[in-house]
Amino acid sequence: MSFIDITGLKKAFGPVTVVHDFDLGIEKGEFVSFLGPSGCGKTTILRMIAGFEAASAGRIAIDGREVTRLPPAKRDVGMVFQSYALFPNMTVGENIAFGLRIAKKSAAEIRERVAEMLAIIKLPDLADRYPWQLSGGQQQRVALARAIAVRPQVLLLDEPLSALDAKIRVSLREEIRALQRDLGITTIFVTHDQEEALSMSDRIVVMNEGRAAQVGTPFEVYTWPKNRFVASFVGTLNLLDGVVVDEGRLTLDGREVTVGRGLAGRRAGETVTVALRPEAVTLGATATGLPGTVEAVSFLGAVVRVKVRLDTQVVTLDAFNQTTQRPPEPGTAVRLVFGAEDLLVLGEG
Amino acid sequence: MKRSTLGSWISVAIGAVYFLLPLIATFEFSLRLKRGVYSFEAYRIVLTDPSFQASFLYSVVLALATIVVGAVIVVPTAYWVRLKLPKMRPVVEFVTLLPLVVPAIVIVFGHLRMYNSQSILPLTDSSFGTDLLLTFGYVTLSLPYMYRSVDTALAAIDVATLTEAAESLGASRTATLTRVIFPNIRAGLLSGAFLTFAIVIGEFTFASLLNRPAFGPYLQLVGANRAYEPAALAIIAFVVTWASLGLIQVFGAARKGSK
Structure with missing residues (x-):
C-alpha cells in the first residue's frame, strides 16, 4: 500500500x-x-x-x-x-x-x-x-x-x-x-x-x-x-497522419519513413497519428531525409523555429541559433532528418 | 467659475441650509432659557435631571445588549450564508430588510400578542422579561443595518479561502469564526454596532408601548411639558448620533493590518 x-x-x-x-x-x-x-x-x-x-x-x-x-x-x-x-x-x-x-x-x-x-x-x-x-x-x-x-x-x-x-x-x-x-x-x-x-x-x-x-x-x-x-498538452509537438506500410515503416505524405516501435498489430494501409518533437528534427544537408520546403522562420533568440511543408502536412522544428549558420530563407528546399525512435505512434484518446 | 461647478455649489448650499438651518435654530433656541442672555441652563437642567440619567443609562445598556445579541445572531448567519448558502443570500437579505417595511408599531403589537401574560412565554409578566423582549425587538429593528454592515465586510474578504486555510491548519469552525473571520470584519461589525447604538438610543415606539423607562419616551415626555429643554435634548441626541458616526469612521479607517 x-x-x-x-x-x-x-x-x-x-x-x-x-x-x-x-x-x-x-x-x-x-x-x-x-x-x-x-x-x-x-x-x-x-x-x-x-x-x-x-x-x-x-x-x-x-x-x-x-x-x-x-x-x-x-x-x-x-x-x-x-x-x-x-x-x-x-x-x-x-x-x-x-x-x-x-x-x-x-x-x-x-x-x-x-x-x-x-x-x-x-x-x-x-x-x-x-x-x-x-x-x-x-x-x-x-x-x-x-x-x-x-x-x-x-x-x-x-x-x-x-x-x-x-x-x-x-x-x-x-x-x-x-x-x-x-x-x-x-x-x-x-x-x-x-x-x-x-x-x-x-x-x-x-x-x-x-x-x-x-x-x-x-x-x-x-x-x-x-x-x-x-x-498535444505536454510540450510542443508535430502531429502527423501516416499510413502503415508494415510493422517497421509508414508513409508521410507518400514518403516512406522507418518507425522504431508502435506499429506492431497495425494493419497495412491503416491511418495512424504519429508525433514528432520539434527538437528531434534537424535540417539535413544530405540527399536522405524527408524532402520539404521552408514555409516560415521564427527567430526566438536561442532557438530558431522553422516550419517546413512536406506536401499536405507541415512539420515544425526547433534548431539552436548558431552564429556560423544563418536560418534558412522561406521557399528553400530542405531535407528533414530524424531518428526512427523519434516517431511516436499514438493511441486513441 | 464653470457653470457646472457653480450649479454644484448652489446644490450644496441649498442642502446645507435645508439641513443645518433647523439645527442651528434649535441650538440657538436651546440657549435662550434665561431671558435676555444665551446660556447652557437648559443643558444643565437636562443633564442633572435624575430621569435623564436613568433613562439614558437604561437605553445605553439596552443598546449594548442589542449589539451583542445582534452580532451573535448576524455574524454566524451572514458567514454561513456566504460560505455554504450563497443562493439563499437574496432571501436572507429580504428578511433582514423587513423591519424597514413593517412599521415598528406593528412589530411591537405582534410582540405583545405573542408574549403577553396569557401566552406560553409570558415575557411581559416581569420587568426583566419585558427588557428581554425590548432587546429582541431592537435586534429586529437594527437587523437591516447590522446585517448589511457585516455582509459588506464579509464581501471584502475571501471568506471561503480563509476558512479553508484555517481549517487546513487544524482550526475548528468556532476557532475559524472567532480568530479569523471576526477580526477581519471588525470594521463592518463596528459600523453595524454604532448604527444600532444610534437607533436604540432614540427609539420611542417599542419602549413606550412596552412601558419601559427608555430615553425615547423620556424625550417625548420632556417635549410635551417643557419649552427649552427638548431643544437641548434634541441637540444632545444629535451629538450622540454624530459621535457614533464619527467612531464608525475612526474604527473603519484604523483597521489593523489593512491598507
Whole structure:
C-alpha cells in the first residue's frame, strides 16, 4: 500500500461527473504533479484529499488511515492556495504561528518554530509585517511556511505560482522543490503549466476530463506520451497522419519513413497519428531525409523555429541559433532528418 | 467659475441650509432659557435631571445588549450564508430588510400578542422579561443595518479561502469564526454596532408601548411639558448620533493590518 492511497475516487456535481474512478498511489516523500487544462478535475481531486469537497464515491487513505470522511482539520494535511489566503489581520509571524497555536504548542516552541520557518523561507526580518506589506512572492513564501510549520503529513499546493510574475515563478518553484526535498514531505502540486510540472515533479499525472490520461515521470510523459491528448498538452509537438506500410515503416505524405516501435498489430494501409518533437528534427544537408520546403522562420533568440511543408502536412522544428549558420530563407528546399525512435505512434484518446 | 461647478455649489448650499438651518435654530433656541442672555441652563437642567440619567443609562445598556445579541445572531448567519448558502443570500437579505417595511408599531403589537401574560412565554409578566423582549425587538429593528454592515465586510474578504486555510491548519469552525473571520470584519461589525447604538438610543415606539423607562419616551415626555429643554435634548441626541458616526469612521479607517 502506498503512503497516499486513492482508489475509485469519484466526484459528481448533480448530473455532471467531474472525476471518474480515479486511482493513484503516492509514495512517502514523493512530489507528484496533477497537470491538465482548466476543468479537468485536478483541483477537485486535491480538494477531496484536503477534505474541502466530499467524495461521491471512493476512498482516500493517508499512511494507512482512511480520511475520506474526516473534516479538513483532522486530516493532517497542509495546503497552499493560489490566492495565498494569508490572514489579513495577522502579521507574518502570527500567520505562521496560527496552526501551532491551534495545536496548543508551548509559547517557546511556537517562537522557535516561527523563527525556523522564517529562516527557511529566507524572510527572517519580516515577522512583524502584515500580508499587504509583502510582495506576491513573499506572501506565497509565508503561506508555504504557515502550511509546513505544523509539520503535516502531506503538503497540497493548489497552483501556488499562478498569480506570480514569470521571474518569481521560476525562482520560487526551485525553492519549493528544494524545500520539499529537504523536509522529505509528500507533496501534491496542481498546475496547468507543463514547464512547472516537468521541472519540479518526481511523477506527473496528466489529467483529462476527470481521468488520468497518463501517469509517469516527467521524462516518460514528455518522451513517450500515451495518447494524442498527452502528446498535444505536454510540450510542443508535430502531429502527423501516416499510413502503415508494415510493422517497421509508414508513409508521410507518400514518403516512406522507418518507425522504431508502435506499429506492431497495425494493419497495412491503416491511418495512424504519429508525433514528432520539434527538437528531434534537424535540417539535413544530405540527399536522405524527408524532402520539404521552408514555409516560415521564427527567430526566438536561442532557438530558431522553422516550419517546413512536406506536401499536405507541415512539420515544425526547433534548431539552436548558431552564429556560423544563418536560418534558412522561406521557399528553400530542405531535407528533414530524424531518428526512427523519434516517431511516436499514438493511441486513441 | 464653470457653470457646472457653480450649479454644484448652489446644490450644496441649498442642502446645507435645508439641513443645518433647523439645527442651528434649535441650538440657538436651546440657549435662550434665561431671558435676555444665551446660556447652557437648559443643558444643565437636562443633564442633572435624575430621569435623564436613568433613562439614558437604561437605553445605553439596552443598546449594548442589542449589539451583542445582534452580532451573535448576524455574524454566524451572514458567514454561513456566504460560505455554504450563497443562493439563499437574496432571501436572507429580504428578511433582514423587513423591519424597514413593517412599521415598528406593528412589530411591537405582534410582540405583545405573542408574549403577553396569557401566552406560553409570558415575557411581559416581569420587568426583566419585558427588557428581554425590548432587546429582541431592537435586534429586529437594527437587523437591516447590522446585517448589511457585516455582509459588506464579509464581501471584502475571501471568506471561503480563509476558512479553508484555517481549517487546513487544524482550526475548528468556532476557532475559524472567532480568530479569523471576526477580526477581519471588525470594521463592518463596528459600523453595524454604532448604527444600532444610534437607533436604540432614540427609539420611542417599542419602549413606550412596552412601558419601559427608555430615553425615547423620556424625550417625548420632556417635549410635551417643557419649552427649552427638548431643544437641548434634541441637540444632545444629535451629538450622540454624530459621535457614533464619527467612531464608525475612526474604527473603519484604523483597521489593523489593512491598507
